[in-house]
Amino acid sequence: MQFVxxxxxxxxxxxxxxxxxxxxxxxxxxxPLCLLHPAAAARLLEAVRLxxxxxxxxxxxxxxxxxAAQWKLxxxxxxxxxxxxxxKGSSHGRGVAVDLTLAAADGTPLEMGTGFDDMSExxxxxDTQVSVEAQRNRSLLLGIMAAAGWAHYAHEWWHYHLPDARxxxxxxxxxxxxxxx
Ligand SMILES: [Zn+2]
Numbered sequence: 001m002q003f004v005x006x007x008x009x010x011x012x013x014x015x016x017x018x019x020x021x022x023x024x025x026x027x028x029x030x031x032p033l034c035l036l037h038p039a040a041a042a043r044l045l046e047a048v049r050l051x052x053x054x055x056x057x058x059x060x061x062x063x064x065x066x067x068a069a070q071w072k073l074x075x076x077x078x079x080x081x082x083x084x085x086x087x088k089g090s091s092h093g094r095g096v097a098v099d100l101t102l103a104a105a106d107g108t109p110l111e112m113g114t115g116f117d118d119m120s121e122x123x124x125x126x127d128t129q130v131s132v133e134a135q136r137n138r139s140l141l142l143g144i145m146a147a148a149g150w151a152h153y154a155h156e157w158w159h160y161h162l163p164d165a166r167x168x169x170x171x172x173x174x175x176x177x178x179x180x181x
Contacts, residue, residue: 001169003064003095003176004041006034010048011100012059012107016116017069023117024076028069035064035176037095040162044098047148051102054140059109061099061116061158065092066173081155082119091165098150099158102141110137116158125157 007013011034016022018032036044040063048058070086070093077083084090091097102110113130114122122130125138138157145152150160162168 001037001095001171001175003035003171004038006036006041006044006060006063010045012057012103014059014061014116016061017065023119024072028072029066029173031066031173031176033064034060034098035095036098037064037168039168040096040098043149043162047144047150050144050147054144055105056110056140056144057103057105057107059101059103059107061101062092063098064095064171064176065090065097067093067170068173077119079119082123089170091161091168093170094165094168095171096165096168097159097161099156100141100160101158102137102144110140112137112141112157114157123157124155125152126154 013034015032015034017028020026022028051058067086067089070084070090073083074086099116101112104110111131111134113134114120121127125142128135142152145160151163153159
């Protein structure tokens with residue numbers, strides 16, 4: 001499968017799992033790229049277009065995530081509300097999920113109430129304890145992503161996947177060719 005790489009200036013990148021700045025405290029994969037299945041890349045480009053029409057940008061935290069990296073996350077936090085059980089496989093391991101936020105035209109991230117990977121009920125889409133501004137920004141992201149054909153996940157405001165994610169195969173990192181470091 002030939003995955004597609006999306007990069008600046010089309011999107012902004014903040015790939016936390018390629019750095020120690022994630023819930024495990026260390027990098028969980030070495031490929032610092034936003035890689036997606038072509039079907040997902042097309043829908044992300046549609047979301048980019050819709051965001052741009054409102055003067056906004058997309059800032060991506062994670063896209064394709066190798067199944068081996070999913071195990072590292074699960075070992076750090078074995079809670080199925082927040083981490084897909086690696087035995088079942090994550091939509092990220094199929095290249096059809098993206099974790100992201102909205103940013104202003106200058107790249108400043110919008111207020112979303114919690115950081116990426118805040119594994120608490122405050123990260124739920126329907127949480128009303130976060131500020132009204134954050135609730136509005138989450139709704140804005142939800143609207144853009146839904147209009148572009150993405151499904152949301154109730155427990156994480158930053159996560160979106162294709163509605164038929166399970167119909168795509170899990171892809172091992174090695175199947176994508178040489179590491180592009
Ligand atoms: Zn995700």
